[in-house]
Amino acid sequence: MSDRRLQILDAAATLIAERGYNSTSVDDVIRGAKLSGKSHFYHYFRSKEELGYEVLNRQFERFTERGLAILREPMIDPLERLSLFIDAVVALQSERGGRGGSPFGNLAAELADAHEGFRVRIEAVFERWASQIRSLLWEARPQLHDDVDAVRLSRFIIATLEGAVLMTRVKRDIGVLEGIAIDLKRFIGTHVRDGGAVALQGGRGVE
Amino acid sequence: MSDRRLQILDAAATLIAERGYNSTSVDDVIRGAKLSGKSHFYHYFRSKEELGYEVLNRQFERFTERGLAILREPMIDPLERLSLFIDAVVALQSERGGRGGSPFGNLAAELADAHEGFRVRIEAVFERWASQIRSLLWEARPQLHDDVDAVRLSRFIIATLEGAVLMTRVKRDIGVLEGIAIDLKRFIGTHVRDGGAVALQGGRGVE
DNA sequence: TGATATTAGGACCGAGCGGTCCAATGCGCA
DNA sequence: TGCGCATTGGACCGCTCGGTCCTAATATCA
Structure with a gap:
């Protein structure tokens, strides 16, 4: 190139x-x-x-390097990786000063209904993202309750993060995303056998 | 008019x-x-x-009538109202056949950074929505853990719903929103004193 | 009937859009 | 030296945009 x-x-x-x-x-x-x-x-x-199209691909490459890479770190406990990944999303948005939301969410909202070509490409991006979380959850399955639905949970995580970034943009307040990130970790913690106290820090209401 | x-x-x-x-x-x-x-x-x-501007106001009026109204029903248990409200959001999106996401989220993604006039109006819309959830949580406080942060929880609910509607639009699959709605109720249930079995149906993994 | 809004319909404007075309440069490499 | 490619720079095209202006027709009500 x-x-x-x-x-x-x-x-x-x-x-x-x-x-x-x-x-x-x-x-x-x-x-x-x-x-x-x-x-x-x-x-x-x-x-x-x-x-x-190429901008979308490049944004996903960057996100893969700077965000999703954490999900694949082999030396760290999987659930802690998930926690670090959420922190990375917060940090990434913080760098942008609250402006400019998710490059995927933005395009999704603007073009999902209007432009089929973009829609399928954005769908593929989210699917690749979700599959990374799913394989992490698979890795962590000894620590999780037996009935955890990895497909549903991975979608929930992505949707919540995308929504949180959007809200942060509207309110111009990174604290919104930080608070939601804490709650999201807590929710993931409820899927862990011993109550989630191990890898996912941040108990109820603790800032 | x-x-x-x-x-x-x-x-x-x-x-x-x-x-x-x-x-x-x-x-x-x-x-x-x-x-x-x-x-x-x-x-x-x-x-x-x-x-x-007036379209945005009118969309919020409609949403107040058809969605938020449920939050204020005086004869229903507050936590059950919250559950019914989430169902209403799912139903509203289902009616649209997955297309056309949240009228607020769409405008937010498109105009939050580009047009300050819209940004402040969208912020006000989300704030009014959040305040309705906050007052419901206040009403339900005898059933909730003492350390529940109503501000944070209300933001979490809105962000997750907005993100879920967006994902549904991209995937053209209402099942995405339905699954996230179930998990969202489960998360709200973790804030309830007896474990959330009373008002919020849907235990872990139960479809 | 006559006065007054509302509705209808079209011409027009300057600006920006995505995109094409062309002619003139530089600039390395055989 | 000369060939070929990257770069520069601008004119131009058809179209759409938000917005203005002007003139009739039509309904309303005194």
Whole structure:
């Protein structure tokens, strides 16, 4: 992948995260990536749609490196990994200063009904994310109650995190996400055999 | 409020829920509400922005009538009301066939960072919603553990529901929302003194 | 009947959109 | 030196956008 292509992708990713796909014009991307003109952009991408697809892929790659990687750390207890992963999501959002929500959730809300091509790609992203959590839960199954439904629990975790990031954006208050993260860990703890006191810190109401 | 105004508001609400605010043109609204032309529309609304604000208000009014009303039913046990409210959210989304997510969540994702006017209005909507849940939790406090944080729990409920509706939209599968609703009730149940077996049905893993 | 809103309908505006095309540069490499 | 590619820069296209303006037709009620 050429440098310029990555440069365009990064500029577009930032803009789309801030303003959404439709409200980010190709001219905005050109300005953001400091290209010389339209022809320069269309030298690298066939269309704005293609750009959008690749931005989504790249955002997921980044998320895989900076967030999901924690789920696969082999030396850490699986449930603690899950806790660290939730912390990482909070930290990632904190870095952005509350603005610019989840790159997936944003596109989902904007395009899920309007653009089938994006919908299926976003669905695939969430599925890959969920499958990572599922395999972690599988790894942790000796510590969990027998009747834990990994599919349902993984969806619950993702939905809650996505919703929490959205609320944080609206209220411009990272504390919202932090509080929900604590409660989410508590909920996961209720699936653990001994009550969840081991790996998932944060008892009821403890800040 | 004149009939025509309401007609425009309803048409716009449907379109904006489906396609978002930016992707709904004034001409679309005119076609949807069967107006004769632009001047006819601008006879009732000063701008598209004003229309958007009033659509948001109207959506919240509708949600107050059809959803939040359950939270205030005086003859039902508060925790059971909360359960019924969650069921109502599921039913509302089910009616829409999985498409068209939360009218608030959609606008939030699309406009929270880009348009301050919308952001503060959406924040107010979520705050009013949260306050209804808080006062219900206050009512239910004899049944709850002493250390339940009503502010945090109400935010958790809203975030999870919003996230779940979004996931349902992406996967086009109402079962996602139904599963998360069950888990959400279970989580609320963990805040109840006797273990939550009374008002909130649905034990662990029971479908 | 006449005065007054409301409704209808279309022409028009400046701006931005995604996208195409073209001509002129640099710039390394055989 | 000359070939080929990346880069620069701008003109241009058809279309849609939010919004304005102006003129009739139609309903309402004194």
